[in-house]
Amino acid sequence: MAKRRTRDQIDADKIIRAQLMDLGEKIYQQARESSRVAEDLYYLTDRVEPKGTLRKAGGTLRDSVNYKPLTDTVLLVAQVEYGKWNYPKGDNTKRTYSGKEIIMTPGMNALQQAINDNIDETINLVVTEIIEQITQNYDS
Amino acid sequence: MSMLSTTEIRVIAQKIVNLSKASSNIDTGFLRRSISYTVEQNVFIFVEVFYGQFGADRPSGINSKLEANAKRLMPSGVKWRMRYTDINRSVLEEGRVQTGRNSINKITDIIGRQSTTAVTALINKIKGFGKKKD
Numbered sequence: 665m666a667k668r669r670t671r672d673q674i675d676a677d678k679i680i681r682a683q684l685m686d687l688g689e690k691i692y693q694q695a696r697e698s699s700r701v702a703e704d705l706y707y708l709t710d711r712v713e714p715k716g717t718l719r720k721a722g723g724t725l726r727d728s729v730n731y732k733p734l735t736d737t738v739l740l741v742a743q744v745e746y747g748k749w750n751y752p753k754g755d756n757t758k759r760t761y762s763g764k765e766i767i768m769t770p771g772m773n774a775l776q777q778a779i780n781d782n783i784d785e786t787i788n789l790v791v792t793e794i795i796e797q798i799t800q801n802y803d804s
Numbered sequence: 805m806s807m808l809s810t811t812e813i814r815v816i817a818q819k820i821v822n823l824s825k826a827s828s829n830i831d832t833g834f835l836r837r838s839i840s841y842t843v844e845q846n847v848f849i850f851v852e853v854f855y856g857q858f859g860a861d862r863p864s865g866i867n868s869k870l871e872a873n874a875k876r877l878m879p880s881g882v883k884w885r886m887r888y889t890d891i892n893r894s895v896l897e898e899g900r901v902q903t904g905r906n907s908i909n910k911i912t913d914i915i916g917r918q919s920t921t922a923v924t925a926l927i928n929k930i931k932g933f934g935k936k937k938d
Binding site: 685723 | 832834837838840842851853889891929931
């Protein structure tokens with residue numbers, strides 16, 4: 665049986681959960697924008713497939729990016745498996761996201777890159793807010 | 805095949821997805837975000853997380869009306885099926901045979917779960933935060 669949390673811990677977990685949901689939304693938006701989208705392939709001749717066949721609709725990876733809080737302090741971020749090997753679209757070293765240029769870390773897929781770009785800010789926010797809540801009842 | 809072109813059917817499929825997204829039940833938003841469609845070899849596949857099909861006996865109603873909308877709006881003669889996903893590396897795929905009977909086709913690994921060192925570091929940092937220091 666899990667150990668019962670104190671009231672302070674529950675309040676702190678609420679802050680963490682709210683911040684993790686914000687983090688998830690940021691990751692979700694960025695990964696959707698920066699992940700690769702395949703172009704639809706229409707066959708123009710009968711050589712491989714019947715003429716006019718649509719082979720692949722793009723957007724499966726983009727639509728599969730999702731996030732979910734498992735507990736108050738754990739956020740699960742998911743995408744289809746082949747997203748592991750799909751690097752962000754654009755140049756190999758730089759890419760543009762919402763108007764600003766971000767330098768890409770080599771060997772990271774779009775979702776990992778999105779997590780990396782946003783996680784430090786969230787850690788700082790969580791720590792700041794929890795410290796604020798603990799110290800609000802005391803005079804400095 | 806129906807008389808409609810693929811482009812026209814995709815407009816209808818996108819409309820079904822938009823309708824279902826707008827009317828699905830929301831707790832964390834995981835279900836709403838998971839609703840989408842894809843086309844594989846001329847078969848239209850509507851994707852949602854598996855629990856979208858449950859909840860018919862609750863006051864809030866069935867979690868997602870994606871399948872009902874697809875049954876109502878997809879033109880006859882177009883092949884389509886549902887795909888129910890889960891985050892634990894499993895995908896249930898439900899097909900409709902010619903007579904209308906539903907059949908679960910296969911279970912394949914599509915959605916993977918991964919975590920990074922940054923995530924682990926965050927969790928450890930937060931876990932250690934509330935502990936007493938001796």
